[in-house]
Amino acid sequence: SWPGSSGSIASADQIKNISIAIHSQGGLAIAVCDLLACILLTPPATLGFDIAVGSAQRFGVPMGGGGPHAAFLATSNSQARALPGRLVGVSTDTGGRPALRLALQTREQHIRREKATSNICTAQALLANIASFYAVWHGREGLERIAERVHRLTSICVAGLRSSNIEVANTTWFDTIVVRVKSSAEVHQRALAHNILFRNIDATSVGISFDETSNLELIEKLFDIFEINESVAQLDESCELGVTQAMRRNDDFLTQSTFSKYRTEHEMLRYLRRLADKDLALDRTMIPLGSCTMKLNATTEMIPITWPEFANIHPFAPATDVAGYTQLVEELSAMLIEITGYDAISLQPNAGSQGELAGLLAIRAYHLSRNEAQRVICLIPSSAHGTNAASAVMAGMAVVVVACDDRGNVDLIDLRTKCELAGNKLAALMITYPSTHGVFEQKVTDICELVHSHGGQVYVDGANLNALVGVAQPGHFGADVSHLNLHKTFCIPHGGGGPGVGPVGVKKHLAEFLPSHPLSTHDEKRVGAVAAAPNGSASILPISWVYIKLMGAQGLRSATMHAILSANYIASRLDAFYPVLYRGEGGFVAHECILDIREITKITGVTNDDIAKRLMDFGFHAPTMSFPVSGTFMVEPTESETLAEINRFCNAMIAIHAEIQQIATGVISHDESPLHNAPHTVEDLCAPWIHKYSQQQAAYPISAMLGRGYFAPVSRIDAAFGDRNLVCSCEPLESYAISLQ
Ligand SMILES: Cc1ncc(COP(=O)(O)O)c(C=O)c1O
Missing domain, CATH: 3.90.1150.10 (Aspartate Aminotransferase, domain 1)
Known part of the structure; x- marks a missing residue:
């Protein structure tokens, strides 16, 4: 990845050699890169990489305690059709007009079970749009100005530190550096007095990063913290830069006129209006999309996400700085546990499909902990959402399809046969309740018992929880795991395809296998992280919290009815x-x-x-x-x-x-x-x-x-x-x- 976590940037030749070496062995080279750094540096494709990934948070999206943020996965044309999720296709309409449409639909809901390789459904469409509009507004010149400024501020800081004989580990940098100090604890303490948090690397190193909100005043504060007596203005004139001329990109980019046309607020506003006018959204009409639960996203629920106290929090901020978030997460978790009848919940997954993956990984880890590594078969009814099968494959399971009867229910005879055939290889059954056929399966408890009697776990897909809240609890009718879609039942707007939150709830015996995070203190039995931040898309959790609090138990039950x-x-x-x-x-x-x-x-x-x-x-x-x-x-x-x-x-x-x-x-x-x-x-x-x-x-x-x-x-x-x-x-x-x- 470049810049790397320390902020250092390998030279173009070093990076090129990596991609050449990988290609010589028949592999493909993936670059993890920072979008703002890519404005100045030679981009991954030019250096021979096949795929580039990263976060678009950098382009105008608040930290939000960890999300939501759009990730990007870019590739050359040769790999385009192997990309997960949906892509935009350009076509024409019957009048010969150009028209954009979502292409390759069959990868998602309609995916063929045996072809499932990606479980992406709800993603981060709204955030991708926000990041795009940051680029539309600033254009190439604006982005270059921002990148140059961030880089220059970093360079002034490096010059100041070095002139005071404080070691900076980097020989190259864009916006991030590692500073070697006698005592990190002492430096953190001094920084705190200025309301500044450095990255805590180890006892003698701290990390510093700059962004477009950084300014010369911040540099003055840093100099104060490190006791540097240099003139910021003078260093600004003379400082050495961390990005050399040889590393810089010299191609054209963002050449489409959209990136230079909307430079006044009025024009930008009208452009956004024109685009919004093409949408048939909930503000015009009901959207009767089955399995999507397109319900009211009330203004009262939405307001708190605009508050800086939620928006401007770093996901790795110390616990002492995030008492509010901690309380929110605890209270929301407790309310969701009460609603679903489970014993523990993780809010980390960023969509229902990620919740599925987390839940199935928990089931897998549970079987492994009982020395039953052979339990890899996941039974899935033919009516299931495409993501169910894809998640099972991603969790290392083999999918076996169970038939449905004429009424749309799981065919119990087929289920019994498949359970017997699977024998001690049965890992789980994944069902949706009420089913994707829109009916309450009367035999759901029998189904759960049957699967348990063969040593399997029951995953109930909670996408249809809007028919259950306040009237039934999957955790009580026999399921072991469920994900919920807070972007359906609990009022987070769909955003044209995300952001979402897909909490995964489990019974007690699976609690220790919920997603972990490198920064959390949970024991190591937990499976790894399924999102970059401990609480996933933390900044949209207030929406669901407000909804549940406003509705109360009676209100929620009445909504379901x-x-x-x-x-x-x-x-x-x-x-x-x-x-x-x-x-x-x-x-x-x-x-x-x-x-x-x-x-x-x-x-x-x-x-x-x-x-x-x-x-x-x-x-x-x-x-x-x-x-x-x-x-x-x-x-x-x-x-x-x-x-x-x-x-x-x-x-x-x-x-x-x-x-x-x-x-x-x-x-x-x-x-x-x-x-x-x-x-x-x-x-x-x-x-x-x-x-x-x-x-x-x-x-x-x-x-x-x-x-x-x-x-x-x-x-x-x-x-x-x-x-x-x-x-x-x-x-x-x-x-x-x-x-x-
Ligand atoms: C039944 C069912 N399961 C799973 C999912 C996947 O959830 P998400 O889109 O949040 O990833 C959906 C999404 O529409 C669904 O309808």
Whole structure:
């Protein structure tokens, strides 16, 4: 990595030799690098590296006690398709307009179990956007100014220390140095008097880092701490720099005009507004995405994350500085333990999928501690989310799929057979409860007992906890481990794909195997860290804390009841139009329901894609599509939607069904129908009208739509083209230009 943890920077030749040596053995070279340093230094790709990774926190994101922060993983085109998660693909819509879309979707929810290599689902999309906008705002020149300034302040500090015969270990540096002292304890003590924390390396070394908030006043304070009697202004004139000319980059970068156009606050604001206008977010409409729990993110819950007391805390600050965070973590943990019925919880995982990995690693460590290393088989029902299988593979387990019955429940006969076949190799069963089919499995306790009787552990995926809070506890009905998604049930906004928090809760016998951290004092039985900071994305924990405190026990139970009631209301209103695929034994669904579109497709050719796009013309975001069953919608209203909004959605679905009927009865063909041409953009509506239905039907299909504020920015996108054309670097702006013809 460069700069390394000490701040030293290897020479370009040394680094090049590393990549040459690795390539000569057939390997690939990975560089861990700092984004701000990359502004000045020759970048990893130029030095022959295949992959670069690092954190984008540096670009305008507060420390936040450890997160959320976006990481980046960059690679050359040759490795692009091996990247985990989803990438953006550039495609065109039916009007020939350029359109961006998320490509390679099949890696995530729909991933083929045996192909699972990455469990990334919720990531850090919002934080990636924040970091990008830091670059958009500053542009290349601004970033260079910031990097030069940080580097210069570090160099002044080095010059001051050296002129006072204090040893600086580095011969090269960008923003970080290691200083050798007689007694670190003494130096830390003096620094504390100035409200400064140095990195505690060992008894005779301290680390100092600078960033864009550092200034000459800070240098004066440092000189005071180290008793340096030099003029900062004079050193500024004469100091030697830590980055030599030979190390500097001399290529062009951030050349797209986006990085130079928005230099006034007004223009930047308008640019952000224009981008936000393309979004169909919760501030315009309900987002009925099943398994996502898109609920209200109340302002009161959000306010505390703006407080500097949460935002500006370093994740490794001493315990004496973080009493508030400690209390928050303890109280939130205790509340989540009470809600789930588990005995211990770790807030470290940054997403549900990371919680899965942490939970499965705990199960693996548990079996190892009992000398049962052979227990590696993880049973997963066919309806499970793709991340379940991927996490199991990442935790070193082998995935065996268990069938589901006609009602969407785990097929008990198949489960029994697979448990017997697995024998003493059975490590775990991973189920989702209520299931991803949207039903409460009546036999969940029997399932847990069966797996336990074969020596396996039960992992209950808690993504659907919105149907359980206050009414049932996985820790009590037989599960050993669950992750929760605080970004679903506990109100952290989804951020367009993250940040998330995926706490992992366990029963007592697994507590000692929860994630650890190099800085924590827990015993070594714990598995390693699953995130860089001890409490993961600490700064967004206040959102869930406030939510639970505001709701109280009664409020939480009532929310669950309302979520279930709303889903059942939708199921009963829409069943006659789109049959509800699965119901529990009493005929009810849980907090979401699956609407079957397959018969409609068979008869009319109308696909769930057509209905999803037509819903945009009605001002709605589509429900979850083809998960867990292909050719279906999974609808989850949550407790935060009013009856009026739920009715608005049902009315839209029923109106769309009437349009489908027109195709079924031969009034209009599928190709000529508004469904096939949806969504209709403003440009489509203004162009000479060529369709068999009216402009009014296209734009304002029901009277309730009059005054609608949202029009899709592009129409149907060519998906295959988008999968073929991944966006791995910025397109020149001209390629986005729209032809007025
Ligand atoms: C059932 C289920 N399990 C696991 C996950 C993964 O959670 P995350 O996206 O937070 O990684 C999801 C996410 O949507 C899910 O629906």
